[in-house]
Amino acid sequence: MTDKKNQVSRRQFLNYTLTGVGGFMGAAMVAPMVGFAIDPLLKGQKDTEFIYVMDVSEITNEPQRKTFKVDQVDGWYESQVDRTAWIFKTEEGNILALSPVCTHLGCTVDWASNEQYPNQFFCPCHNGRYTKTGVNIEGTPPTEPLHAYEYKVEDGKLLLGKAKKR
Template identity: 60%
Template sequence: MSEKKQQVSRRQFLNYTLTGVGGFMAAGMLAPMLRMAVDPVLQESGHGDLTNVSLAVEDITTDPQRIDWKVKQVDGWYESEVNRSAWVFKDENDEIQAFSPICKHLGCVVSWEGSDEYPDQFYCPCHDGRYYKDGTNVPGTPPLQPLDVYEQEVRDGMLFLGDAVPREGA
């Protein structure tokens, strides 16, 4: 009777407990390592947050229009609202294009048809830099790179824009 009750001996009991505790400890140590090894897989894709710029897709025409919006930006210990602008239009393939208005020369703000002499081009008032409608810099003018392009997405018929991404020089 008493033998039957003692199915688990003291030695076995201690063995089980130690293995159990040891197992937990090992798991506790290994899990972060494993997590580190597969971290790139778990990370969200590198896109910045996209912001609704309050522009409906159906209002976008083939004529570039300037839109302004605000994003929250944390810079060191300042949290501030930053104004952003873009020139938005539909190109001949009916695709939405959103260009940053910052001139690639020294950073002035370019405007569409900003000069009467150059219709159908983006024009920088500072040093007469020019860009074609697709954002490529006109050779012979000061800028050496095309205008940056915003990351974009259309959700529920509204345009969302993210960060401006530089393009390769022409």
């Protein structure tokens, strides 16, 4: 005698089978997409890479605009992009390398480009102003100083790393 309570009908068997196969196929389709999305997050961050910019003997007390190339990785796309720094020696004789990116809205600042403010960094987009050492002037749009690049000197050469908040 067969016990009908524990038997699976043909309809239930097909239902279970199709649900399992559909779930497996769905997971097979979604897994690569999830892997693609989170893989860049799982990759380790490189230590700060320092790039040669100029010889220390070339640095003056007047800010000089220097452009250099850095390697950039966006997900799997690797490229070289231009970075710019304003480099000079402070009154104390220390090297200062400032990012030209305005901390207000990300425009580019220029040194002594406005006749009204001859010894200041000036952002023409919103009249943002900074002192020679990159400190934002009160009453102008920027809310923080220009970021400064990490640097080191090796064999008389100036190497710059990442720009950091001060």
